[in-house]
Amino acid sequence: MEKNTAGDTEPWVPPSGSWASSAARRRNMQAIRSRDTTPERLVRRLVHAQGLRYRVAARPLPDLRRTADLVFRPVKVAVFIDGCYWHGCPEHYVSPKTNPGYWSDKVARNMARDRDTDEQLQAAGWTVLRFWEHDPAEECAVKIAATVSRLRNPERE
Missing domain, CATH: 3.40.960.10 (VSR Endonuclease)
Known part of the structure; x- marks a missing residue:
């Protein structure tokens, strides 16, 4: 579970058009230089x-x-x-x-x-x-x- 922008704890949902399979994968990919x-x-x-x-x-x-x-x-x-x-x-x-x-x-x-x-x-x-x-x-x-x-x-x- 991650906090969304409103501060609520909800299941992570990838942004529209995102290929990320999970929040962790998305964070990992964003960190690649x-x-x-x-x-x-x-x-x-x-x-x-x-x-x-x-x-x-x-x-x-x-x-x-x-x-x-x-x-x-x-x-x-x-x-x-x-x-x-x-x-x-x-x-x-x-x-x-x-x-x-x-x-x-x-x-x-x-x-x-x-x-x-x-x-x-x-x-x-x-x-x-x-x-x-x-x-x-x-x-x-x-x-x-x-x-x-x-x-x-x-x-x-």
Whole structure:
């Protein structure tokens, strides 16, 4: 039992259109961060320490309703640090036991959206870098810095 907005104790009823199967599940899902995750913050700190500046959780293309975790606008580099569960990591994704049909479809849609985002950004001349949350932050930061440096100074190649 939960208290409703009037303070009465009644059985929890999901809001209209909600897919949450319980109040506890709803609270759990609301607590999941879509930005500023630990892997993102680690990579950002390392990239920043190398003297690189970037936008956080920004849209690379103004007309595309998708945000990259780090955006280097002058050199057109978009960095995504994907969560293993939400983006279907081939190494770590495990289909949930509760409502597997819904979640498997959700992850499949996320993966399709990721591919579409990559294609649209590449068509607009952007370089897309994708990392998994389990990738070592140091390796991600090195690859990001190398890519940005190469694009800033193409004559050095």
